[in-house]
Amino acid sequence: MEKTSKELLKEFVNSQQFTSTTDIMNSMKELFSDVLQTVMEAELEEKLGYEKSEHVSDKTEKGMSKNYRNGYSKKTVKTQLGEVDVKIPRDRNGEYEPQIIEKYNRNADGMEEKILALYSCGMSQRDISEQIKNLYNVDISDGLVSKIVEKITPEIAAWQNRPLDIVYPFVFMDAIHYKVKENHQYITKAAYVVLGIQMDGRKDILGVWIGENESAKFWLSVMNDLKNRGVKDVYVFCVDGLTGFREAINAAFPKSQIQRCIIHQIRSSTRYVSYKDIKSLMADLKKIYQAINEEEAMNALLEFKEKWRQTYPSCVKSWEENWDILSTFFAYPAEVRKIIYTTNIIEGLNRQFRKITKNKPSFTNDDSLRKILYLASKNIVAHWSVTCRNWDLVSNQLSIMFADRESA
DSSP: OOOOHHHHHHHHHHTOOOOSHHHHHHHHHHHHHHHHHHHHHHHHHHHHTSOTTSOHHHHHTTTOOOOOEEEEEEEEEEETTEEEEEEEEEETTSOOOOHHHHHHHHHOTTHHHHHHHHHHTTOOHHHHHHHHHHHHOOOOOHHHHHHHHHTTHHHHHHHHTOOOOSEEEEEEEEEEEEEEEETTEEEEEEEEEEEEEOTTSBEEEEEEEEESOOOHHHHHHHHHHHHHTTOOEEEEEEEOSOTTHHHHHHHHOTTOEEEEOHHHHHHHHTTTOOHHHHHHHHHHHHHHHTOSSHHHHHHHHHHHHHHHTTTOHHHHHHHHHTHHHHSGGGGSOHHHHHHHSSOHHHHHHHHHHHHHHTTOSOBSSHHHHHHHHHHHHHHHHHTOOBSOTTHHHHHHHHHHHTTTSOOO
16 A cells, blocks of 8 residues: 555654754755655646556546656755755646745745744644645644654754853843643643853853752752853852752852842742731831842841841741842942842743743643743844843953952
8 A cells, every 4th residue: 555645754754863963954855855745746646637656548548638747857946954956747748837836935935944933932733734734835744843843852952061151240040830741640840941141241041951859959960060061150140049059059159159039039038928017018128128238238137127026037037047148239239239139030031931832831741841942042042132231331340359260
């Protein structure tokens, strides 16, 4: 029994063994060529009125068209992956003109790139198939879309292991949670994102790690990964209240300072404050984190403790126990404080991730989540500019404050 074109395409994809990015690109070009070839064969069958395997005599004896196949002509189609060679089937009367080639040249330059772009925007494989059908009138199965996306796996590994800068003035760390299928059930996993500010003020996503349980051991492995990729020094780590941050940072980068996000601290410490007291308590907290210097902030903290320790002891205790990593930003000028006293920079990144993944309530595995976050990261980073308008001023301040540290 002759195999269908879809089955042949599936066999082609499954048979590939990729050892380099060049192999991937060449295989995608071959795959795209096969798609064009399959559609042209179908177009000619419809034009002639009989399938390739049928005998022409069977049709001519019944008074049908005497037009028939007449070999192939070669054509080169330009794509964003490079030139792709195809064989255009011919008919003897010269009446057949391949519609798919015309549509591709007019509308579909870079179809394979568009598939990845649609995937990176959070579209499902089924939605992508429908979009390709509408744009190019080409049937692309969900499985074929999946195979094309799978081919970026080596690219993801290369990105996650790429060399990093020697020094980062600021590094932000946070987690965003997703439902991921594991052992036939969906569990909550976290994508741990590390964002670095480079010495020239530009932002970069240093990596994304998928994990289930946060701990000092886990974060130490992330810190060691950064060191193994070339990072020798970080001036300030900006974090929220996730477990294990402090221990891991102190073990891997003992000279680095830690700034806990003030916004996260306020949220967590006031979680159980009564509605009737929240306005007054927040006004007292504002005197602490908006103080001119640490001495003034400490005095405000002592007043806060005296006023609220009986009513909300856990809130007061939280500020006291974490004061060493809450007060770090007081040592810096206003321009630097604006950057480090909250994790707004990385939370903004996570909001973009959520926007892209909002139509995907769950993922089939870690790799599925990793692929979409990687493709989204590429698009996001490409549109980033400098961290703030006053980066020259910030850079000068840092060069003085950290003159004895590693240099880029």
